[in-house]
Amino acid sequence: MSRSSPQAPDAQTDALPRQQRTYSIGELARMFEVTPRTIRFYEQEGLLAPSRQGQKRIYREKDRVRLKLTLRGKRLGFSLAEIREVVMMYDAMPDGNARQLKRLLEILADKRANLERQLEDIRLMRMEIDDVDQRAREVLRQLDQEA
Amino acid sequence: MSRSSPQAPDAQTDALPRQQRTYSIGELARMFEVTPRTIRFYEQEGLLAPSRQGQKRIYREKDRVRLKLTLRGKRLGFSLAEIREVVMMYDAMPDGNARQLKRLLEILADKRANLERQLEDIRLMRMEIDDVDQRAREVLRQLDQEA
DNA sequence: GACGAGGTTTACGTTAACGTAAAGTGCTTG
DNA sequence: CAAGCACTTTACGTTAACGTAAACCTCGTC
Numbered sequence: 210m211s212r213s214s215p216q217a218p219d220a221q222t223d224a225l226p227r228q229q230r231t232y233s234i235g236e237l238a239r240m241f242e243v244t245p246r247t248i249r250f251y252e253q254e255g256l257l258a259p260s261r262q263g264q265k266r267i268y269r270e271k272d273r274v275r276l277k278l279t280l281r282g283k284r285l286g287f288s289l290a291e292i293r294e295v296v297m298m299y300d301a302m303p304d305g306n307a308r309q310l311k312r313l314l315e316i317l318a319d320k321r322a323n324l325e326r327q328l329e330d331i332r333l334m335r336m337e338i339d340d341v342d343q344r345a346r347e348v349l350r351q352l353d354q355e356a
Numbered sequence: 357m358s359r360s361s362p363q364a365p366d367a368q369t370d371a372l373p374r375q376q377r378t379y380s381i382g383e384l385a386r387m388f389e390v391t392p393r394t395i396r397f398y399e400q401e402g403l404l405a406p407s408r409q410g411q412k413r414i415y416r417e418k419d420r421v422r423l424k425l426t427l428r429g430k431r432l433g434f435s436l437a438e439i440r441e442v443v444m445m446y447d448a449m450p451d452g453n454a455r456q457l458k459r460l461l462e463i464l465a466d467k468r469a470n471l472e473r474q475l476e477d478i479r480l481m482r483m484e485i486d487d488v489d490q491r492a493r494e495v496l497r498q499l500d501q502e503a
Numbered sequence: 504g505a506c507g508a509g510g511t512t513t514a515c516g517t518t519a520a521c522g523t524a525a526a527g528t529g530c531t532t533g
Numbered sequence: 534c535a536a537g538c539a540c541t542t543t544a545c546g547t548t549a550a551c552g553t554a555a556a557c558c559t560c561g562t563c
Contacts, residue, residue, distance in 0.1 A: 393551065393552065394552095410559090
């Protein structure tokens with residue numbers, strides 16, 4: 210709806226190279242189908258750190274990516290604390306202290322193991338679902354024939 | 357420790373065919389590394405329905421399987437409510453009402469879609485982890501060389 | 504017969520991850 | 534300039550999934 214007038218003199222157009230675009234909290238919220246409250250909460254939990262322009266939060270590409278990663282992590286059942294652990298260490302990497310780096314590698318190995326287990330869980334659950342599905346269809350067919 | 361005396365006159369031995377074995381709440385808890393409280397909670401939430409012998413809960417093979425499925429679901433980030441939804445409908449299947457069965461098929465399709473998305477999420481997250489891992493190792497190598 | 508290892512119920516506490524409501528700021532639009 | 538958005542902060546509320554504590558039974562055993 211805000212896109213009604215042609216040649217709007219807005220600062221942002223979709224034509225801008227991604228790296229320079231900025232987003233409002235509402236835009237991000239709609240993009241990812243979460244509420245602004247959720248985004249502010251993630252900031253409070255140290256997962257996002259948007260800059261400000263007066264009072265308003267300004268999100269850049271980097272923030273958008275972080276949010277995306279965070280939500281992906283959530284879908285996989287990770288806690289915000291776990292996600293933060295990786296994200297923050299990733300940021301601390303460049304000036305990396307060796308001990309920190311090794312710790313990061315440990316964490317990553319951990320997450321990877323976790324993912325592998327999830328893959329196996331998915332495989333098994335898929336089989337079970339297929340099985341139940343099969344049975345349900347058969348029962349349905351019988352009901353149809355009786356009728 | 358309760359396995360100390362040979363030829364214990366217990367009702368249960370590991371030699372029994374699985375289908376006839378029964379388990380105490382403590383046994384199950386240890387098997388799956390959860391607390392008895394968790395198992396009681398799942399019962400209260402309608403996910404388990406052990407029989408009783410006096411006051412004590414007696415778990416059979418079926419209950420064990422259910423617990424296993426429940427915990428697997430949890431690892432994949434499903435809520436107990438979602439898990440119950442499937443488990444209960446599965447039980448209601450035999451005397452299945454056609455509408456219920458169709459509903460079950462819907463739910464199953466839903467879960468399956470969910471799993472597929474998770475697979476994709478895992479794939480992506482794996483790549484990112486590998487990437488971060490790579491970078492971390494490189495930084496470490498540089499640090500080693502400088503020293 | 505005291506006691507320790509398991510089990511039981513009841514009930515209140517806790518944590519994570521937001522939801523929701525209230526009250527204020529700042530722009531631009533009829 | 535009033536009205537309406539989109540944003541802000543503050544703060545209390547809510548839900549899921551258990552944890553924890555107290556107080557009680559019931560065995561086999563020392």
